[in-house]
Amino acid sequence: MREGSPGRVCPLTTGYLEPVATTTLPAKKKGVASSSIGLKFLMAGTGVIFILYVLLHMYGNLKALAGQEAFDTYAHHLRTFGEPMLPYGGLLWVVRIVLILALVGHVYAALRLIARNNAARPVKYQVKKNVGSTLASRTMRWGGLALFAFIIFHLIQFTIVKPNLYGAADSEAIKESPYVMISAAFAMWWVLLIYVIALVALGMHLYHGIYSASQTMGLNNTATARARARAIGAVVAAVIVVGFLIPPVYIFIDSL
């Protein structure tokens, strides 16, 4: 279109199209971050940070199978890692700060997207069937809420307060030896139950989340790539669930 022309009339809306002065439209950077896809980038990016952390965490937990000395030494090493370049517990705090920031970002994006999505359909259908989606994909919000509640419980139980909820003989030993702490905790059936439920929630969140994140990051541009992303999501979710379950189940059975 020539410069300065008044613009074409759109036959569908009989409104004027914006005149285009040059043949390329300028990309506006403003607003991308808070657009519906920009918020998903934040969601996927922080989600990937969680996945990497959760994999490391799972690997560390498996050391519990090697006995008290191995597990307590490992827990100690996490704190002395990087010394003397880092202070005692320095690396742990770097990881904690990254995770807290990721959590804030993840929940912020989740809340904004949920508000937008609810507003996009103010009147619900009287009858609605779901035919193309998995249960996991439709329960991301509830699963996320369950994970949030679990993370708070988990931090109080094993990091911040370490209360003796288990009627164990020695409350001091629970505070001092991580191995004694988890042994006392997972001997209780109800503690095991809470963790099994939380891991089912995590498994479902990741079964859809890993696939969804790859889709959000724009990696699935063919049907094959999409099928592969689904399979990777299923495998990684299964590895994480099973890997986390092994130590608690082992301790519980051992305590019988």
Added chain:
Amino acid sequence: MNLTLKIWRQAGPTAKGELVTYQVADISPDMSFLEMLDVLNEQLINEGTEPVAFDSDCREGICGMCGLMISGQAHGPERTTSCQLHMRSFRDGETITIEPWRANAFPIIRDLVVDRSAFDRIIQSGGFVSVNTGAAPEAHSVPVPKEKADRAFDSAKCIGCGACVAACPNASGMLFLGAKVTHLGELPQGQPERNGRVVKMLETHDLEGFGGCTNIGECSAACPKEIPLDVISTLNADLRRAASSGS
């Protein structure tokens, strides 16, 4: 066939609507869904009541006007448009609920008719290629790899019916948007405006009040043209590239 129909009746954009129950008898299984509604409307006119307003144009599955939510599925139980759906897909004696597309971005005009011009505004904001018109260029002067031509063509099949928005729990327009962005983005002619296109079209999409994508796939399962979910991935990739290039 004898059928019970529960149809959303709403006198105008701001009127309160409700489901009203009607009976139709002697429907042929070979009728299309819209022909069945025509029979109902003749019956209503004979009774002296207002006929049900619904949209249609081509009645051959190419214009995208005829969107109806049929018993909870966009365009009904088959993967086609409502006009190409036939009554043999239903059982004799069945109760069928018919509702309009429900989305903030698609306001109801009357009964089952919604205003889908939000889609036109998305297209106007970037879903085109700015070339000077003139004699058609020689088709072979710009080579296009086969896979890209195929993917562009598959994406170009979108008829803008809005079933994707209707079926999505978030009323998101991302499948439509992805189809348009992929269609032009796979072709050489679409490259110069590629970054600006995705940013502007997404901005309009969001302003029109569509929801965001949660990658669950109800849209693609409802799409009569079987637009696949990977167009949404391409849309996301294009936005990522546009944002990081900052051009």
